[in-house]
Amino acid sequence: MNDSNQTEKRKSDHIEICSTKDVTARYNFWDDISLVHLATPEIDYEEIDTQLRLFGCQLSAPIVISGMTGGTESGKKINASLAKAASDLQVGMGVGSQRAAIEKTSLSGSYEVLRDFDIPLKLANIGAPQLVMAGSYKHACEMVGDAMDMIEADLIAVHLNYLQEAVQPEGEKRAKGLLSMIRDLAIDFPVIVKETGCGMSPELIETLSRMKVKGVDVGGAGGTSFSAVEYYRSQEVGDRMRARLGRTFWDWGIPTPVSAAVASLHFPTIATGGVRNGLDVARAVVVGANTAGIANRLLAPAIEGEDSAEAELREIIEELKVAMFLTGSKNVKQLSEHDPLVSGPTRDWVEHLVT
Numbered sequence: 001m002n003d004s005n006q007t008e009k010r011k012s013d014h015i016e017i018c019s020t021k022d023v024t025a026r027y028n029f030w031d032d033i034s035l036v037h038l039a040t041p042e043i044d045y046e047e048i049d050t051q052l053r054l055f056g057c058q059l060s061a062p063i064v065i066s067g068m069t070g071g072t073e074s075g076k077k078i079n080a081s082l083a084k085a086a087s088d089l090q091v092g093m094g095v096g097s098q099r100a101a102i103e104k105t106s107l108s109g110s111y112e113v114l115r116d117f118d119i120p121l122k123l124a125n126i127g128a129p130q131l132v133m134a135g136s137y138k139h140a141c142e143m144v145g146d147a148m149d150m151i152e153a154d155l156i157a158v159h160l161n162y163l164q165e166a167v168q169p170e171g172e173k174r175a176k177g178l179l180s181m182i183r184d185l186a187i188d189f190p191v192i193v194k195e196t197g198c199g200m201s202p203e204l205i206e207t208l209s210r211m212k213v214k215g216v217d218v219g220g221a222g223g224t225s226f227s228a229v230e231y232y233r234s235q236e237v238g239d240r241m242r243a244r245l246g247r248t249f250w251d252w253g254i255p256t257p258v259s260a261a262v263a264s265l266h267f268p269t270i271a272t273g274g275v276r277n278g279l280d281v282a283r284a285v286v287v288g289a290n291t292a293g294i295a296n297r298l299l300a301p302a303i304e305g306e307d308s309a310e311a312e313l314r315e316i317i318e319e320l321k322v323a324m325f326l327t328g329s330k331n332v333k334q335l336s337e338h339d340p341l342v343s344g345p346t347r348d349w350v351e352h353l354v355t
């Protein structure tokens with residue numbers, strides 16, 4: 001199999017595995033964030049306003065559909081379903097890694113489909129290893145420029161996925177020089193840095209905050225585990241060693257709420273990783289994130305079609321509004337001022353990393 005066919009096969013495997021198997025971390029840290037009930041909200045439900053501005057874009061709710069796919073026929077359908085939902089409900093949306101289409105332009109239609117919709121915030125996507133291996137800064141700039149043009153993006157998300165690269169057979173484990181690459185790219189492009197399930201430490205956040213990056217998607221632990229995904233892929237082909245790695249690192253990473261709380265002290269923050277419903281979206285705002293990011297929860301509905309994707313998103317927004325009502329939060333700013341109870345392992349992480 002050549003590189004491009006291998007990438008397409010991997011993408012199809014990811015969609016298949018994530019939509020049919022349990023790939024989530026064993027512990028969801030959002031359950032450690034309790035909002036305090038207000039029995040007398042003193043607002044009318046109808047006046048609750050979920051809108052906000054992020055990266056200069058107006059969103060109707062603090063939600064970004066996190067990048068998942070593209071580069072395949074099924075990826076095109078999924079992106080189209082999600083794009084329709086994002087446009088109808090005016091939330092942000094990212095696409096999956098655009099490497100495939102940068103290498104083979106005939107695949108770009110599966111991402112370009114976003115251009116047919118009025119999505120208020122669009123995030124292009126490229127992997128950190130591809131940038132490290134670009135060979136020259138000029139080539140890295142060309143890749144980023146192509147990825148952004150492909151979907152007429154507002155920002156480019158540079159995704160960090162070294163856990164996945166470390167446990168998958170075809171993984172690209174070159175990370176040396178990445179920070180200086182991000183530093184330079186952030187001068188020339190509107191860059192956000194995005195983890196994909198392992199979160200960001202306070203040290204990394206501090207480092208990034210000294211660069212011109214526009215924000216982060218902390219992509220923390222507690223939701224989709226790419227170690228789990230790779231476990232299933234390795235099991236399928238009888239690769240015992242890789243399957244073992246996938247199982248061992250299944251729950252690796254820093255909880256999403258913890259990374260989000262730290263990052264939000266420095267820049268606009270998207271909290272992706274384990275967000276299952278509108279209550280989790282509210283929790284994300286309460287810990288300091290500007291928006292929640294949602295991936296896997298929207299995958300199966302998006303495969304079903306645009307109506308299912310939109311229905312799922314509508315229900316999530318309704319749940320968010322109920323959480324806002326019951327905390328007496330008339331708007332997103334008031335919700336962000338709510339003082340939650342933090343318990344369990346998340347509290348331990350906060351004590352260890354933050355205080």
Ligand SMILES: Cc1cc2nc3c(=O)[nH]c(=O)nc-3n(C[C@H](O)[C@H](O)[C@H](O)COP(=O)(O)O)c2cc1C
Nearest residue numbers: 018066067068096097159196223224273274295296
């Ligand atoms: C099928 C699938 C494919 C993904 N592909 C990408 C990708 O190409 N680039 C990326 O930055 N993140 C990718 N992600 C990671 C998500 O954007 C998100 O960070 C992660 O799934 C955690 O969110 P969740 O718990 O809501 O699923 C993918 C996730 C899924 C489920």
